[in-house]
Amino acid sequence: MSRFQVVSGKGGTGKTTVAAALALALATEGKRTLLVEVEGRQGIAQLFETEALPYEERKIAVAPGGGEVFALAIDAELALLDYLQMFYRLGSAGRALKKLGAVDFATTIAPGVRDVLLTGKACEAVRRKDKRGRFAYDHVVMDAPPTGRITRFLNVNDEVAGLAKIGPIHNQAQAVMRVLKSPQTAVHLVTLLEEMPVQETVDGIAELRAAALPVGRVLVNMVRAEVLPSPVPQDVRRTDVAKALSRAGLGGARRGGLAEQLVDPLLEQASQYEERVALERRQRAELTELGLPVTELELLPEGIDLAGLYRLAAELRTQGVS
Structure with a gap:
């Protein structure tokens, strides 16, 4: 050193x-x-x-x-x-x-x-x-x-x-x-x-x-930290997300309920998350090509x-x- x-x-x-x-x-x-x-x-x-x-x-x-x-x-x-x-x-x-x-x-x-x-x-x-x-x-x-x-x-x-x-x-x-x-x-x-x-x-x-x-x-x-699988599954059904939110105590899963209203914003955030993770992986690969030790701090x-x-x-x- x-x-x-x-x-x-x-x-x-x-x-x-x-x-x-x-x-x-x-x-x-x-x-x-x-x-x-x-x-x-x-x-x-x-x-x-x-x-x-x-x-x-x-x-x-x-x-x-x-x-x-x-x-x-x-x-x-x-x-x-x-x-x-x-x-x-x-x-x-x-x-x-x-x-x-x-x-x-x-x-x-x-x-x-x-x-x-x-x-x-x-x-x-x-x-x-x-x-x-x-x-x-x-x-x-x-x-x-x-x-x-x-x-x-x-x-x-x-x-x-x-x-x-x-x-x-x-x-x-x-x-x-x-x-x-x-x-x-x-x-x-x-x-x-x-x-x-x-x-x-x-x-x-x-x-x-x-x-x-x-x-x-x-x-x-x-x-x-990466908190979701990547790529984010594209076949997630809106009803499944609404039911999961309902089970988490965020309102009923019925149409027009709070849980159902949260589905679109949640899926949008998942999409933005995937874009960010993909960008970070490209930048990490570019740094690796420098041939130097790379240390990551959380x-x-x-x-x-x-x-x-x-x-x-x-x-x-x-x-x-x-």
Whole structure:
């Protein structure tokens, strides 16, 4: 299992939820996991029902078996100050630059710089070791930008390394790319069994592969269970349906009764259900053709809360994602 797990996906697929569940799953059995957020939305804090995350690593959960999940919301401006201190020893001078607005200029006007800082901070956590020479974290999970931007986001260090041929910036970019393009890293894409998310996933994987970035697995979120036989029998008689509804206590089966009135809407729903299941099966087949491991996570009808996260984490472990 790669130590740096990058989770991306089309907006609305639940990538932040899946990233959080993955961090919990990887922390099981006494391991330490760092969950990193880079988009400034504080989605992790909301999922774990805690206060907004500062720019520091903070423990937010305990996994089954005593493992720990830490979280970090990376702020590009503060990461730049770290960078200036690390490579140029500009601690106080860096703070002065922030007051003058130079830091905001660098991270806003030059978006590539922002991405370098965000990926660099995450990779630093991947490489960091304690005094005994052990990795500080067993795994680092990043809630990354959406599929349409993930390849450029991860590959921006290659562009920077090409622009800066020598010096600390070049060396930093090269060090980050060595992590991102190594077996230490796996980029997972979250999708739904719907046409647009699946197509975006297929396109995203093609772009990642073209950039030589390591693709992990496809995580299919919010999968609904099949509750009827498929295809739905077409020879079901209206009278049989009305009688079944009557036996269920939904009025008499006589003509014009409540049960008889419910027959047409019920059969219409069955037809719509069959169409949805057929569509989902086509999308599932398209994902299978990618040749990647595919993991499916069930739809939680009650919504996602802390208990739901632990449930999804257990499901990930059951399917071998740990």
